Amino acid sequence: MYAITIPEPGGPEVLAWAEVPDPVPAAGEVLVEVVASAVNRADLLQRQGFYDPPPGSSPYPGLECAGRIVALGPGVAGWAVGDEVCALLSGGGHAQRVAVPAGQLLPVPKGLSPIEAAALPEAVCTVWSNVFQVAHLRPGETLLVQGGASGIGTMAIQLGKAVGARVAVTAGSAAKLARCAELGADITIDYREQDFVAALREATDGAGADVILDIIGAKYLQRNVDALAVNGRLVIIGLQGGVKGEINLNTLLRKRAAVAATNLRGRPLGEKAAIVAAVREHVWPLVESGVVKPVIDRVLPMADAGAAHQVVEAGEQVGKVVLQA
Incomplete structure (x- = not known):
C-alpha cells in the first residue's frame, strides 16, 4: 500500500507518498481500507x-479516517x-489501509459519505470528552x-448549541467569525481587534464564561482565568x-x-x-438528524498532504481539510 511518510522532520515539503508494508490487524482490531482522512494539528507537530x-501505533500521520x-x-x-466505518486513530490514517482497535470504530452516519464522515471522529471525540x-x-x-x-471549534459550536448553551468564539477575521455565526455562535470576538476578556464580559453582563475550551495554552492562561465565571471550568x-x-x-x-488539561491521542x-x-x-x-454537521473547508488528494499541511499551518481553513485516498 501507499502512505504519507515523514523521512525526516521538517516543513510540508518533507512529506512523501511512499510504498510501505500493509498493516495486519492484531487481536481486537479490524483492517480498514481508507477512503478519506483529515489533517489535524497533531499531524503538523509529528511532521x-x-x-x-x-508506542505501538502506526508511524504514519492521520488521527482519523473513514472507509x-x-x-x-x-x-x-x-x-x-x-x-x-469511520475511526478515531492514534496514527496511520494518511494511508490506503490502517489497522484500528474495534472499540474506536463508528458507523458512517446515515446520510453522510465516507469523505464527510472522515472529518468527524477526532473533533467530535475531543469536544465530547472535554466540554461534556x-x-x-x-x-x-x-x-x-x-x-x-478550527475543526474542533466548529464542532464545539454545534454541540454547545445542541445542548442549549450560549456559545462565544474567538477568530482572527470577519469572514471566519461570520462562518462561526452561521454555525450558531451567539458571541463573536475578533482576537486581533478586541480584548476577548473585555468583550466577553460586556456580552455576558460581567459574568464571563462557564466553560472555556482552549487550544492556545500558556499565552492565554491568565486571560482565560480572568474570563471565567464563578465556578467556571x-x-x-x-x-x-x-x-x-x-x-x-x-x-x-x-x-x-x-x-x-487533557489530550486524546495518548489515552489507553x-x-x-x-x-x-x-x-x-x-x-x-444529532449528526444523522442534521443538527450537527461536519464542516469541511476543502478536499485534496492524499498524495498532496503537503499542500493540506500548508493550509492548516497558515490557519486558512474553516473546519477540516480532508485528504481523499
Missing part, C-alpha cells in the same frame, strides 16, 4: 518532529467485512471556544501559544474555578473506547 505517535472494513482480526465481534465529560457544560451556560473556526487541549505560563491563584480561588484503549461509545450514543443521533 516537525515534536509529537511522536504513542470500509476489509478484514477482521481475532476476537472482533459486532463488525463485518464491508461495513462502512470533563467540564460538564450544562444548558443555559456560556461556552467560550478559542479558535472557533477551563479545559486546555492545545499548546499553540506555548507550554509555560503563570496564573494568579487568588483569582482562581475567588472564582472557585477549575483548570484541566479502554478510555478511548468509552469516549467513542458515548459519542455514538449521544452525538451520532
